[in-house]
Amino acid sequence: MSTNEPAITVDFIRNIVAKDLAVGKNAGKVVTRFPPEPNGYLHIGHAKSICLNFGIAQENSPGTCHLRFDDTNPEKEDEEYIQAIKDDVKWLGFDWKENLFFASNYFDKLFELAQVLIKNGDAYVCSLSANDIREYRGTLTEPGKNSPDRDRSPAENLDLFLRMRDGEFADGSYTLRAKIDMASPNINMRDPALYRIRRATHHQTGDKWCIYPIYDYTHCISDALEGITHSLCTLEFEDHRPLYDWILDRLEDQLKQHPQQIEFSRLALDFTVVSKRKLIQLVNDNFVAGWDDPRMPTISGLRRRGYTPESIRNFCNRIGITKSPNNVEIGFLEGCLREDLESKALRSMAILKPLKVVIENYPEDKIEPLTAPNHPQNPELGNRTIYMTREVYIDHEDFLEVAPNKKFKRLVAGKEVRLRNSYVIKCEEVIKDSNSGEIVELRCSYDENTLNTNPEGRKVKGVIHWVSATKAVKAEIRLYDRLFKNANPEEGGNFLDNINPNSLTILKDCPIESSLAQAKTGDTFQFERVGYFSKDPDSTDDYPIFNRAVTLRDSWAKILSPRRASR
Numbered sequence: 001m002s003t004n005e006p007a008i009t010v011d012f013i014r015n016i017v018a019k020d021l022a023v024g025k026n027a028g029k030v031v032t033r034f035p036p037e038p039n040g041y042l043h044i045g046h047a048k049s050i051c052l053n054f055g056i057a058q059e060n061s062p063g064t065c066h067l068r069f070d071d072t073n074p075e076k077e078d079e080e081y082i083q084a085i086k087d088d089v090k091w092l093g094f095d096w097k098e099n100l101f102f103a104s105n106y107f108d109k110l111f112e113l114a115q116v117l118i119k120n121g122d123a124y125v126c127s128l129s130a131n132d133i134r135e136y137r138g139t140l141t142e143p144g145k146n147s148p149d150r151d152r153s154p155a156e157n158l159d160l161f162l163r164m165r166d167g168e169f170a171d172g173s174y175t176l177r178a179k180i181d182m183a184s185p186n187i188n189m190r191d192p193a194l195y196r197i198r199r200a201t202h203h204q205t206g207d208k209w210c211i212y213p214i215y216d217y218t219h220c221i222s223d224a225l226e227g228i229t230h231s232l233c234t235l236e237f238e239d240h241r242p243l244y245d246w247i248l249d250r251l252e253d254q255l256k257q258h259p260q261q262i263e264f265s266r267l268a269l270d271f272t273v274v275s276k277r278k279l280i281q282l283v284n285d286n287f288v289a290g291w292d293d294p295r296m297p298t299i300s301g302l303r304r305r306g307y308t309p310e311s312i313r314n315f316c317n318r319i320g321i322t323k324s325p326n327n328v329e330i331g332f333l334e335g336c337l338r339e340d341l342e343s344k345a346l347r348s349m350a351i352l353k354p355l356k357v358v359i360e361n362y363p364e365d366k367i368e369p370l371t372a373p374n375h376p377q378n379p380e381l382g383n384r385t386i387y388m389t390r391e392v393y394i395d396h397e398d399f400l401e402v403a404p405n406k407k408f409k410r411l412v413a414g415k416e417v418r419l420r421n422s423y424v425i426k427c428e429e430v431i432k433d434s435n436s437g438e439i440v441e442l443r444c445s446y447d448e449n450t451l452n453t454n455p456e457g458r459k460v461k462g463v464i465h466w467v468s469a470t471k472a473v474k475a476e477i478r479l480y481d482r483l484f485k486n487a488n489p490e491e492g493g494n495f496l497d498n499i500n501p502n503s504l505t506i507l508k509d510c511p512i513e514s515s516l517a518q519a520k521t522g523d524t525f526q527f528e529r530v531g532y533f534s535k536d537p538d539s540t541d542d543y544p545i546f547n548r549a550v551t552l553r554d555s556w557a558k559i560l561s562p563r564r565a566s567r
């Protein structure tokens with residue numbers, strides 16, 4: 001891990017862990033787990049949980065953190081997701097070592113333990129339909145009603161449960177339920193289901209099972225079997241904790257560990273949805289190009305966009321862990337990326353809106369190699385060669401016929417400006433399209449005595465970026481914006497109604513420095529004065545594609561102004 005990462009902030013969970021260690025609880029060990037359901041790709045919210053779980057294990061050597069797939073819902077799960085989740089956790093910089101598990105590894109054990117519950121009168125087979133179960137459950141203000149099957153004998157329950165497993169009954173005809181309390185103020189304790197019949201092929205166990213354990217039953221037992229000491233989850237599981245503890249208490253004799261469940265608040269980012277169900281919709285309905293579309297808040301989307309693992313870890317560390325709502329501005333995430341790339345990203349030049357400049361006193365066929373530093377503050381990052389030629393491109397936005405005010409330090413008709421890492425040029429003539437009146441070319445002169453030195457007797461303040469027209473490579477540049485128009489994408493009820501129709505702008509044939517032709521997929525550069533850009537995997541050998549990871553400054557205020565619409 002890089003050394004410039006800020007120190008870990010101590011939070012209430014880390015305090016609990018430290019206290020437990022101090023009193024020698026759990027034999028002085030810390031074992032955590034990250035338990036994704038393989039039903040989608042990981043998103044930035046998961047990164048928070050990953051950094052917390054793996055982070056606590058790392059900080060408390062010899063702590064371990066398990067990667068466990070919570071795979072009890074075969075119909076929604078897929079091998080593709082399993083691979084993507086592993087890749088993302090690794091890319092974020094964490095290592096589960098030999099501790100890769102699947103809840104499905106425990107299906108036999110879970111089945112055996114269910115029989116213990118049945119024999120002890122703690123579980124029963126219920127024949128109510130899903131609808132009836134819902135009706136019998138009661139409401140927040142009314143107690144539920146007992147199932148007519150609640151008092152079946154353990155022997156009868158056992159027989160039915162085995163026959164459920166053997167495939168004698170139709171899907172949904174029976175469930176195994178915990179026998180707790182239909183009048184409990186906590187609805188999760190009103191005889192929750194533990195097993196259901198579902199004829200579905202499982203990605204790990206194939207067709208071995210036609211009954212599958214419910215998440216709440218599976219999770220606590222998986223934690224206990226793996227010797228997890230602290231089971232960290234998000235706040236929506238707070239009301240499930242009594243059930244977590246109830247099951248483990250009933251199986252005390254069979255299990256070696258009773259992990260402590262601790263809840264923290266979920267991360268929510270403005271202008272973003274972080275729910276796999278919604279992200280799946282964006283993918284399936286083609287609002288984005290896939291799970292790794294650079295506009296997606298998925299780890300793979302952020303990676304493709306140009307995010308670094310360090311920037312995401314820093315972000316997760318800084319937002320902290322609490323029980324209060326964790327709504328974070330997306331600008332904060334972007335700031336963490338800028339901060340990380342500022343010192344790391346090699347500099348380069350690219351022109352998003354090209355304007356041709358012909359330097360009339362520069363020799364026609366001359367190609368002059370010039371040396372440019374890869375990083376202005378860090379000589380260790382070396383130099384690159386750029387080429388000066390008679391024809392260059394500058395950005396349209398760096399030229400105006402008349403300066404609007406003194407702050408405009410770019411090129412103006414009749415005035416001088418420096419080409420970065422090169423000479424000072426002067427605009428001699430502005431060529432316009434005879435029909436539209438648009439500026440199409442500038443005729444300039446250069447001062448040959450100004451290569452990286454100030455001209456004699458006059459000050460040239462402005463420096464603009466440029467690219468040789470002769471040597472430039474042409475690239476596609478993809479500019480991304482917020483995927484949603486509203487800070488709260490749910491505003492008005494349906495997040496799909498708030499999609500920003502201008503979240504992607506594609507610029508074709510942008511001239512970029514020839515040195516960028518060698519860039520590898522995923523390499524990220526600062527295009528000077530423009531932003532940070534990462535090479536996209538859609539690039540071909542002949543036609544590179546760069547994604548804008550983030551602008552140099554937070555330009556959201558400007559983005560909101562109508563001027564931008566004409567970009």
Ligand code: ATP
Nearest residue numbers: 035036037045046048049233234266267274275276
């Ligand atoms: P989603 O609603 O996106 O499907 P989930 O909680 O169902 O999320 P899981 O795969 O079950 O997704 O999550 C794995 C772990 O990541 C869980 O411990 C969960 O609490 C945690 N997690 C998921 N979303 C967030 C979030 N937004 N912030 C913090 N932790 C999260």
Ligand code: MG
Nearest residue numbers: 036037070215
């Ligand atoms: Mg879940």
